[in-house]
Amino acid sequence: MSASFSPVIAGSALGPNAPAPATPRNVPNRGGAMNPTVDAIRARFSGAVQRADVVWGETTIVVDRARVHDIILWLHDDPSQSYNYLSDVTAVEFRDLEQPLEVVWHLRSLPYRRFLRVKVLIEKGSSMDVPSVWDIYKAADWLERECYDMFGITFSGHPDLRRLLMWEQYKEGYPLRKDFPLRGRFSRSEQLRQALAANPEARYSKEELSIADAFEDLPVDMRRRLDTGERTGE
Amino acid sequence: MGLSPRPEPSFTELTGDEPWMTTKLDAFVNWGRKNSLWPMPFGTACCAIEFMASAASKYDLARFGMERQAFSPRQADLLICAGRVPFKLAPVLRRIWQQMPQPKWCISMGACASSGGMFDNYAVVQGIDSIIPVDVYVPGCPPRPEGLLYGIMMLQKKVSNERMSDKTLRNEMEPDPKSQLYIPPSVIDEVSEPFGNSVHQTRSGL
Numbered sequence: 001m002s003a004s005f006s007p008v009i010a011g012s013a014l015g016p017n018a019p020a021p022a023t024p025r026n027v028p029n030r031g032g033a034m035n036p037t038v039d040a041i042r043a044r045f046s047g048a049v050q051r052a053d054v055v056w057g058e059t060t061i062v063v064d065r066a067r068v069h070d071i072i073l074w075l076h077d078d079p080s081q082s083y084n085y086l087s088d089v090t091a092v093e094f095r096d097l098e099q100p101l102e103v104v105w106h107l108r109s110l111p112y113r114r115f116l117r118v119k120v121l122i123e124k125g126s127s128m129d130v131p132s133v134w135d136i137y138k139a140a141d142w143l144e145r146e147c148y149d150m151f152g153i154t155f156s157g158h159p160d161l162r163r164l165l166m167w168e169q170y171k172e173g174y175p176l177r178k179d180f181p182l183r184g185r186f187s188r189s190e191q192l193r194q195a196l197a198a199n200p201e202a203r204y205s206k207e208e209l210s211i212a213d214a215f216e217d218l219p220v221d222m223r224r225r226l227d228t229g230e231r232t233g234e
Numbered sequence: 235m236g237l238s239p240r241p242e243p244s245f246t247e248l249t250g251d252e253p254w255m256t257t258k259l260d261a262f263v264n265w266g267r268k269n270s271l272w273p274m275p276f277g278t279a280c281c282a283i284e285f286m287a288s289a290a291s292k293y294d295l296a297r298f299g300m301e302r303q304a305f306s307p308r309q310a311d312l313l314i315c316a317g318r319v320p321f322k323l324a325p326v327l328r329r330i331w332q333q334m335p336q337p338k339w340c341i342s343m344g345a346c347a348s349s350g351g352m353f354d355n356y357a358v359v360q361g362i363d364s365i366i367p368v369d370v371y372v373p374g375c376p377p378r379p380e381g382l383l384y385g386i387m388m389l390q391k392k393v394s395n396e397r398m399s400d401k402t403l404r405n406e407m408e409p410d411p412k413s414q415l416y417i418p419p420s421v422i423d424e425v426s427e428p429f430g431n432s433v434h435q436t437r438s439g440l
Contacts, residue, residue: 166357167322175356184356191356192364195321200329 008084013111021113027057035059035116037081037109045071050121060117068105068120069131069157075107075116076136083107083116086133089143091151093178103130103153122153132157150176167198260398267311267337268393269299271386274310274334276327279317281344281376288379298386307333312389313366316376318346319359331366336404339393341385342368345375 011018032054038061042049048071051062063071075083088106101122108115120130132155134140144155145164152174155161162168166175171194172185184191215223273295275285289295289303304310307330319327331340342362345351348371350360362368369392372385396403410416 165322172356180356182355188360188364191321192324192359195324195359196328196365198322198325200325 008110010110011113013082014113024057029056030054032057035114037075037083037114037116040081041071041075044074058115058117060119062119062121065120065122065130068118069133069136072105072107072118072133073136075109081109082111083109083114085110086137086139086143089133089140089147091147091153091176093151093176095178097124100124101151101153103147105133128153129156131155132161134158150174152177167195169194169198260396261394263398264394264396268390271298271300271312271339271389271393272302272304272310273300273312273314274304274307274330275314275316276330277314277316278319278323279344279346279376281316281347284376284379285314285316285343285382288382293379293383295383295386298383298390300386307331308335310334311338313338313340314343314382315340315347315362315368316343318351318353319362319365320357321359322357324359324365327362328365332406336406339369339389340366341370341372341382341389343372343382343385344377345373348373351375 011021030053034052034054038049038052038059041061041063045063045067048064048067049061050064053060072083075081085108086105087108088104090104090106092102092104101124103120103122105118106115107118122128122130130153132140132144134144134155134157140155141158141160142164144158145160145162147153148155148158148161149163149165163170172191173180175184186194215226218226275282275289277285287293289300295301295303300312307313311334313331313334315327331338340362342348346353346358347362348368350358352375354360359365370385370389372381374381377385411418
């Protein structure tokens with residue numbers, strides 16, 4: 001079904017004489033040694049890196065939205081980088097209305113013991129489309145769904161971009177956006193009415209159930225509805 | 235083998251010196267019910283940790299007839315909702331309550347379950363009494379096991395004062411828009427406190 005499991009040994013690309021990993025001491029707030037990957041990206045993708053900072057010893061680069069997928073694919077595939085671990089996909093919105101939204105990827109290269117934070121800026125009022133990295137890292141599946149759920153960023157290329165934390169019929173918007181009121185847009189009674197109108201069983205599509213091999217165990221009527229493409233209970 | 239057969243009881247023995255007593259049926263039934271509550275923990279947060287401490291050996295819920303915890307709502311008498319309930323869980327909690335057979339009671343354990351607590355935000359139900367009826371509210375964040383035990387003893391007192399002749403006690407009412415008692419959400423909006431100190435609040439629009 002899948003390729004045999006091959007363990008990734010941290011620091012294996014650094015050779016036998018690599019120093020043992022140690023907690024960095026006396027790290028400056030700004031400046032310091034930059035991740036060498038940044039120069040490699042600049043050499044390969046000329047003009048794609050808009051900005052590169054080192055903050056508390058961690059390198060952050062801001063890249064073009066159109067080329068972020070190519071860059072991350074290259075970072076993953078190239079044996080001289082091998083960023084094989086995606087630890088987070090998230091987004092940041094600032095209270096300053098002028099400041100653009102940021103979509104953030106946290107990439108880690110286990111063989112080289114490197115960490116790189118890749119950012120894409122989304123100007124206010126522009127499209128919320130960002131390329132999905134699901135085809136590179138399967139870990140991006142739920143991370144991107146959560147990011148879509150909380151910020152409304154649509155990852156094009158994601159196979160199943162639905163809400164993850166809020167229920168799928170949630171109508172009030174994207175909770176972590178700055179224009180979202182803390183208590184939601186609807187009144188409490190309306191929120192409760194909508195929440196209680198949800199069917200607790202309306203959670204699965206046929207694709208998800210066939211993954212779990214649970215389809216045959218379902219009641220007949222639910223199987224019939226799933227066969228017609230409905231999600232159960234909706 | 236060495237045992238003599240049990241002597242046949244004669245009629246006079248049964249009716250003669252046997253001790254007996256009279257009581258009200260209510261008192262007898264309630265005595266049985268209050269000392270054999272089977273709790274179902276609905277633990278979603280840190281209150282559930284305190285509930286586990288209450289059930290464990292030091293505080294020992296079994297002293298109150300709660301030796302058997304029911305992890306199925308169909309075999310439970312008492313729902314102990316321990317922890318915050320998000321809106322996504324609201325239909326689940328209501329379904330669990332509907333699955334419990336009568337007679338049934340509910341304890342709302344902790345500030346979050348009783349009122350939403352510190353989570354006055356878009357995701358958390360502001361008190362489970364807006365979903366299901368609650369008999370006893372236990373304050374605390376989270377309440378200590380002593381607090382929960384006190385709440386359970388209050389519930390036992392409540393159970394012992396129930397009257398079987400009071401049929402309304404066990405009536406389950408679903409909100410029925412045709413009923414005279416039904417209050418639509420828009421009216422609830424109007425009569426309830428204007429909520430929220432943040433901007434962009436809109437009403438339900440119903």
